[in-house]
Amino acid sequence: EAQVTQNPRYLITVTGKKLTVTCSQNMNHEYMSWYRQDPGLGLRQIYYSMNVEVTDKGDVPEGYKVSRKEKRNFPLILESPSPNQTSLYFCASSLSSQAETQYFGPGTRLLVL
């Protein structure tokens, strides 16, 4: 089944404790992206990747890192999480760009205390 998976789905952590949210797709998509969603603010793009080893900042990249060492995986790294990063995070992928249909993962709900 074609899908985008994220892990973990739920996470409670404390300020400053490094964490990684994994994202994997099995559709051989070139484009992958991370979004955060906060009440009343819609979806805001954090980082995106056009292909392996090619990443770029979205609208809200501060406090986040990403890597794209292989096509199927696009982990989101929070080196020193802060409470303002408490949010619902979505990973998405598409064939070649964000203009193509994006397939979204189920979301990761993060709470930073």
Next chain:
Amino acid sequence: LAKTTQPISMDSYEGQEVNITCSHNNIATNDYITWYQQFPSQGPRFIIQGYKTKVTNEVASLFIPADRKSSTLSLPRVSLSDTAVYYCLVAGDAGKSTFGDGTTLTVKP
């Protein structure tokens, strides 16, 4: 990067046709218009995409005027299960995605 503007919310009744309009005044020549549907605690799901004129699929129609500065998503005969948030996305192939704030559609019995 095209900014989109949508109504914050809309109400409808079962069986009615619903039209949600999105404004994107600074759309670029190579931008496509895509609509997504999102239910609570789920990722957005693709509904329809178009470049100009009219596009129709099994669930919706998308109307885009000649100047492409707006687009209208049309949902025929909505049901309670169509209650969701609908997002318009205008994007080319540059990589960045900027979703609007979405329209919360509430379908009443």
